Amino acid sequence: MExxxxxxxxxxxxxxxxxxxxxISILKxxxxxxxxxxRDHIDSKETNKAADIVHKLKHKFNILSMExxxxxxxxxxxxxxxxxxxxxxxxxCTLGKIDDFLKTL
Amino acid sequence: MDCIIIDDEATARAxxxxxxxxxxxxxxxxxxxxxxxxxxxxxxxxVDVIFLDIHMxxxxxVDFVQTLKNPPKIVLITSxxxxxxEAYEYEAIVDYLVKPLTLERFVKSMGKIKNxxxxxxxxxxxxxxxxxxxxLDKAEDLYINIDKRLIKLxxxxxxxxxxxxxxxxxxxxxxxxxxxxxxxxxxxxxxxxIFLQIHRSYVINISKIIDIEDNSVLIKKMVxxxxxxxxxxxxxRLNLV
Numbered sequence: 001m002e003x004x005x006x007x008x009x010x011x012x013x014x015x016x017x018x019x020x021x022x023x024i025s026i027l028k029x030x031x032x033x034x035x036x037x038x039r040d041h042i043d044s045k046e047t048n049k050a051a052d053i054v055h056k057l058k059h060k061f062n063i064l065s066m067e068x069x070x071x072x073x074x075x076x077x078x079x080x081x082x083x084x085x086x087x088x089x090x091x092x093c094t095l096g097k098i099d100d101f102l103k104t105l
Numbered sequence: 106m107d108c109i110i111i112d113d114e115a116t117a118r119a120x121x122x123x124x125x126x127x128x129x130x131x132x133x134x135x136x137x138x139x140x141x142x143x144x145x146x147x148x149x150x151x152v153d154v155i156f157l158d159i160h161m162x163x164x165x166x167v168d169f170v171q172t173l174k175n176p177p178k179i180v181l182i183t184s185x186x187x188x189x190x191e192a193y194e195y196e197a198i199v200d201y202l203v204k205p206l207t208l209e210r211f212v213k214s215m216g217k218i219k220n221x222x223x224x225x226x227x228x229x230x231x232x233x234x235x236x237x238x239x240x241l242d243k244a245e246d247l248y249i250n251i252d253k254r255l256i257k258l259x260x261x262x263x264x265x266x267x268x269x270x271x272x273x274x275x276x277x278x279x280x281x282x283x284x285x286x287x288x289x290x291x292x293x294x295x296x297x298x299i300f301l302q303i304h305r306s307y308v309i310n311i312s313k314i315i316d317i318e319d320n321s322v323l324i325k326k327m328v329x330x331x332x333x334x335x336x337x338x339x340x341x342r343l344n345l346v
Contacts, residue, residue, distance in 0.1 A: 008205055012123055019123060026115045052162055056114055059184055062205040063116060 004064035004101040028102050031060055035095050042088055051080035069094045110136045111143045112158035112182060121156045121182060124211040140169040145345045152177050154218055159183045170195050171337035178218050247294045249275065249284045260299055264313045264324050266291060268306040303339050304332045311342055
């Protein structure tokens with residue numbers, strides 16, 4: 001099972017610990033807001049708006065080096081644009097996994 | 106080189122800014138989370154390079170590019186390579202980078218920017234488009250043919266011109282005229298500085314706009330739709346603060 005990790009962020013930061021901390025802080029601020037917005041759109045069945053947020057969230061998957069989750073999100077974004085939400089539950093598992101990971105940082 | 110970053114995601118902006126800081130001759134002067142604020146900024150200050158997210162809600166990167174009259178070099182930042190094909194229709198776009206960015210690819214992009222800048226500098230000045238409209242700049246009115254009478258209309262009194270089958274309806278401050286012609290033909294008689302087509306059926310006098318909502322403008326009591334493709338040009342023409 002794929003797990004989020006800091007590989008990309010470490011590469012991006014190099015030896016610059018200050019940048020790394022700042023970047024993680026931005027990620028920790030931005031991620032829950034996007035997740036909440038995503039859930040609101042799903043609850044209100046606004047699938048196109050949900051797709052827009054999935055588009056942003058999939059970038060977070062990349063940042064956390066989650067290639068499988070990224071590929072899943074690409075498909076899910078397309079599904080949402082067709083009004084289909086069946087993949088929501090699996091997508092939520094990934095979001096939960098990232099949420100747990102970010103709390104450890 | 107001065108640059109700005111436009112992306113609605115804070116993490117994405119931080120990544121671009123980080124890469125810029127690692128390249129010696131790039132100076133990030135401002136970051137924006139939406140295109141409208143960036144347009145306002147660019148009305149006041151020139152930059153050499155724009156790093157632009159193509160997928161933003163409301164006013165996309167492509168809308169933004171269409172808005173700029175003399176755009177600097179633009180590098181698109183995207184999650185979807187499919188947009189890249191559309192992007193290369195615009196001369197100002199010199200490269201596109203797929204998220205997540207890597208330093209190696211970013212440095213390569215810098216090379217493309219420098220090459221493109223060199224080519225632009227070598228090109229002779231192009232002013233022919235401005236010269237083409239000189240006669241319209243001087244004219245202040247036009248004549249419309251109504252029942253074999255030629256009626257003079259000052260440009261400044263025309264509010265809206267609407268296509269209506271084989272006719273056009275010209276709405277002025279005090280009256281409406283139906284003229285047997287096409288929107289395309291009358292547009293050729295109108296100065297570009299004052300009039301703009303904002304929808305396939307509407308040309309408006311920009312100075313008469315009272316306010317603008319998402320997809321419409323208000324002129325007097327008329328609500329005129331703005332088509333998606335014409336919106337960027339309208340935004341560019343407005344004196345945004």
